[in-house]
Amino acid sequence: MGFLDRFTNRNTDEEQEKLDKGMDKTRSSFMGKLNRLVRGKDTVDAALLDDLEELLVTSDVGVDTTLDIIDHIEERVARDQYVSTEELNAMIREEIAMLMLDTEDERPADFDAELPNKPHVVMVVGVNGVGKTTTIGKMAHRYKQAGKSVLMGAGDTFRAAAIEQLEIWSERADVPMIKQKHGSDPAAVAFDTIEAAVARDSDVVLIDTAGRLHTKGGLMDELSKMKRIMSRKVPDAPHEVLLVLDASTGQNAIRQAEEFTKSVDVTGLALTKLDGTAKGGVVIGVSHQFQVPVKYIGVGEGLDDLQVFDRKGFVEALFGE
Amino acid sequence: MFESLSDKLDSALKSVTGQGRINELNIAETMREIRRALLNADVNYKVARDITDRVKEKATGDEVLQSVTPGEQLTKIVYDELTRVLGGEHVGLNMADHPPTVILVAGLQGSGKTTFVAKLAKHLRSKGHAPLLAAADVYRPAAVDQLRTLADQVGVPVYSVEDDGQIVQDAVRVADEAVAHAKQKARDVVIIDTAGRMHVDEAMMKEVADIKGAVDPNEILFVVDSMTGQDAVNTAKEFNEQLDFDGVVLTKLDGDTRGGAALSIRTVVEKPIKFASTGEKLDALSEFYPDRMAQRILGMGDVVSFVERAQEQYDEEQAQQLKQKIKSDDFDLQDFYDQLQRIQNMGSMKDLIGMIPGVGSQMKDLDLDEDAFKHIEAMILSMTPEERSNPQILNGTRRRRIAKGSGVEVRDVNQLIKQFRDMKKMMKTMSKLTGQGRSMNLKKLMGRFGGGGSNPFPG
Numbered sequence: 001m002g003f004l005d006r007f008t009n010r011n012t013d014e015e016q017e018k019l020d021k022g023m024d025k026t027r028s029s030f031m032g033k034l035n036r037l038v039r040g041k042d043t044v045d046a047a048l049l050d051d052l053e054e055l056l057v058t059s060d061v062g063v064d065t066t067l068d069i070i071d072h073i074e075e076r077v078a079r080d081q082y083v084s085t086e087e088l089n090a091m092i093r094e095e096i097a098m099l100m101l102d103t104e105d106e107r108p109a110d111f112d113a114e115l116p117n118k119p120h121v122v123m124v125v126g127v128n129g130v131g132k133t134t135t136i137g138k139m140a141h142r143y144k145q146a147g148k149s150v151l152m153g154a155g156d157t158f159r160a161a162a163i164e165q166l167e168i169w170s171e172r173a174d175v176p177m178i179k180q181k182h183g184s185d186p187a188a189v190a191f192d193t194i195e196a197a198v199a200r201d202s203d204v205v206l207i208d209t210a211g212r213l214h215t216k217g218g219l220m221d222e223l224s225k226m227k228r229i230m231s232r233k234v235p236d237a238p239h240e241v242l243l244v245l246d247a248s249t250g251q252n253a254i255r256q257a258e259e260f261t262k263s264v265d266v267t268g269l270a271l272t273k274l275d276g277t278a279k280g281g282v283v284i285g286v287s288h289q290f291q292v293p294v295k296y297i298g299v300g301e302g303l304d305d306l307q308v309f310d311r312k313g314f315v316e317a318l319f320g321e
Numbered sequence: 322m323f324e325s326l327s328d329k330l331d332s333a334l335k336s337v338t339g340q341g342r343i344n345e346l347n348i349a350e351t352m353r354e355i356r357r358a359l360l361n362a363d364v365n366y367k368v369a370r371d372i373t374d375r376v377k378e379k380a381t382g383d384e385v386l387q388s389v390t391p392g393e394q395l396t397k398i399v400y401d402e403l404t405r406v407l408g409g410e411h412v413g414l415n416m417a418d419h420p421p422t423v424i425l426v427a428g429l430q431g432s433g434k435t436t437f438v439a440k441l442a443k444h445l446r447s448k449g450h451a452p453l454l455a456a457a458d459v460y461r462p463a464a465v466d467q468l469r470t471l472a473d474q475v476g477v478p479v480y481s482v483e484d485d486g487q488i489v490q491d492a493v494r495v496a497d498e499a500v501a502h503a504k505q506k507a508r509d510v511v512i513i514d515t516a517g518r519m520h521v522d523e524a525m526m527k528e529v530a531d532i533k534g535a536v537d538p539n540e541i542l543f544v545v546d547s548m549t550g551q552d553a554v555n556t557a558k559e560f561n562e563q564l565d566f567d568g569v570v571l572t573k574l575d576g577d578t579r580g581g582a583a584l585s586i587r588t589v590v591e592k593p594i595k596f597a598s599t600g601e602k603l604d605a606l607s608e609f610y611p612d613r614m615a616q617r618i619l620g621m622g623d624v625v626s627f628v629e630r631a632q633e634q635y636d637e638e639q640a641q642q643l644k645q646k647i648k649s650d651d652f653d654l655q656d657f658y659d660q661l662q663r664i665q666n667m668g669s670m671k672d673l674i675g676m677i678p679g680v681g682s683q684m685k686d687l688d689l690d691e692d693a694f695k696h697i698e699a700m701i702l703s704m705t706p707e708e709r710s711n712p713q714i715l716n717g718t719r720r721r722r723i724a725k726g727s728g729v730e731v732r733d734v735n736q737l738i739k740q741f742r743d744m745k746k747m748m749k750t751m752s753k754l755t756g757q758g759r760s761m762n763l764k765k766l767m768g769r770f771g772g773g774g775s776n777p778f779p780g
Binding site: 054057058059060063064067127128129130131159160161162164165167168169213214215246248249250251252253255273275282 | 357360361362363365366429430431432433461462463464466467469470471519521546548549550551552553556573575577578581582601
């Protein structure tokens with residue numbers, strides 16, 4: 001299978017298979033197109049660069065990132081006069097590797113890694129319909145499987161039946177949750193959850209929030225308030241603010257990342273719905289334009305379909321054989 | 322820094338505007354800029370290419386070459402082309418000759434199907450229909466609860482199939498039985514809410530095709546998040562191949578997305594966009610008008626919608642009275658309060674401002690406090706009727722009382738009174754100007770973008 005072998009070398013075989021299947025489209029479309037593009041050509045010309053631009057843009061890498069990559073290649077072609085397609089391949093790889101790897105860690109902590117705080121509080125935010133509640137359900141399951149005690153907080157008190165939805169995940173993952181009734185103050189729910197976690201000596205706290213468009217100032221302020229209230233119970237909480245992005249989102253993903261960071265200092269991204277479509281490129285664009293690491297990727301609807309994202313592996317696998 | 326499509330087009334067009342004529346040389350660079358602007362708005366790559374090719378063809382015709390204002394000409398061409406690509410005319414729902422009309426709603430996960438279903442039910446109810454909602458999303462946790470809660474708010478019934486309190490996981494059965502149920506209960510529209518599904522999920526795509534086979538819908542709507550990127554086209558294509566849907570619904574248009582996906586889907590599947598949905602309030606649904614969307618993509622505002630909303634709030638007579646009051650300087654704080662009420666009934670400030678041509682793009686980063694009016698209202702309501710009609714009697718004691726009564730500081734009251742005085746002055750000046758026919762500038766501005774019959778100020 002090549003592409004993702006190294007990408008997920010720390011995952012189990014079963015996980016690997018699922019992820020392979022989930023990322024199949026991205027792999028075959030991006031690499032297949034790149035290979036077809038370069039094959040049979042012996043030099044880099046304007047037409048080839050145009051095709052490369054199309055390939056990167058249609059993979060949702062993003063216009064700015066694409067132009068950056070193309071510009072760099074153009075520069076080198078102009079300087080070196082002659083560039084073979086092999087060199088071009090290497091250049092693209094270098095460029096993408098640079099974009100992907102210039103942020104700190106190579107791979108975020110696994111679910112079984114020792115946590116720096118107790119309880120370790122994670123707040124999950126994002127626009128409507130990206131899969132926040134589902135991501136929390138999956139995280140709860142993965143943390144629990146790794147031997148951690150988990151507590152979830154039903155902080156989406158706004159959307160109809162959001163609490164019920166998290167409740168079902170709580171049963172599936174067999175992880176307890178703290179809730180209040182629909183329409184109550186989400187900051188109070190967050191506070192109660194952390195308080196309960198301290199009392200129960202839980203390892204991980206996962207706080208759900210209502211989906212909100214990043215353009216709604218009032219709702220964004222509500223998030224900052226939730227965050228402030230949490231730190232009253234446990235200083236430094238939340239230790240992680242996870243922004244969930246739908247992988248099929250286009251250029252607006254960057255705006256979402258910017259605005260949420262302004263309000264709540266996003267520390268990591270979870271990219272959902274990566275299964276099934278040719279959207280892997282958005283990982284590259286987001287990593288480049290937004291200096292917050294992708295931490296998780298969602299590749300299906302099952303409890304296990306959430307993976308820790310290994311960037312180094314991703315780049316190696318993208319071009320490795 | 323993100324630039325919206327209109328900003329980018331602006332700068333692309335400026336390079337032409339500064340020059341006397343459009344020519345082969347300056348147009349190539351401009352087209353490249355326009356294409357990138359379209360790509361940045363998530364317009365599909367191929368569609369963006371097609372658009373710029375056509376714009377270029379038109380723009381290099383003799384007519385434009387001899388025009389004195391190439392920038393404006395080019396804007397008009399781009400606008401016309403966007404309107405054409407978006408479908409030209411508004412297309413409504415297909416209704417059955419013999420009720421019930423069956424509407425099937427499908428789309429990806431998280432695209433906003435359930436919320437849209439509730440909004441559509443409300444919309445149809447306001448037009449005199451009696452909808453029934455079918456809860457055919459039998460998989461997502463609590464999806465049926467969500468639909469039921471929203472349906473309660475709208476006041477329409479929901480049909481679901483449960484066994485011993487458990488949702489029966491048979492979407493085809495739910496849809497089929499819902500239609501039969503509607504016939505029995507004389508509900509004339511059935512809206513079927515289905516589970517979100519990935520277009521590559523064969524089993525799930527077969528399920529929705531089976532629902533279609535079982536109930537033979539009059540209208541199949543494909544719901545898509547307007548923030549979707551390049552993949553929107555593939556998704557729409559796959560759904561169309563499976564379902565041959567009749568129309569597209571764009572959701573979450575209230576973000577800062579430019580909605581380039583709308584352009585792409587319309588072009589690639591050749592199906593009309595029928596509704597645009599904004600916000601979580603259940604009346605935030607509008608029928609889709611291509612020319613208005615083209616104006617939005619270009620950042621030209623949406624004057625028609627603005628005027629329509631204003632018309633809902635004002636009749637001719639009220640408008641005349643108001644004009645008279647301003648002219649004769651009788652406009653007082655009570656009138657001001659009434660106007661505030663009307664404006665708020667028109668919708669959120671951000672929506673309204675976004676509709677004003679040329680203002681939308683400048684105001685996009687402005688964080689408007691939707692509650693800002695509340696303090697003003699509270700202050701006016703704390704005044705006596707006499708104070709409202711004669712603000713000049715407001716001395717220090719009265720101002721302190723008002724501040725106390727409305728929970729603000731005295732300086733807020735002072736500020737209100739000052740602002741009101743300034744506003745009156747401005748209104749008087751404006752009414753004098755328009756009296757002398759100086760509103761020409763606005764008319765001229767609108768005429769520029771008049772395009773597809775959307776000029777709200779004819780003549």
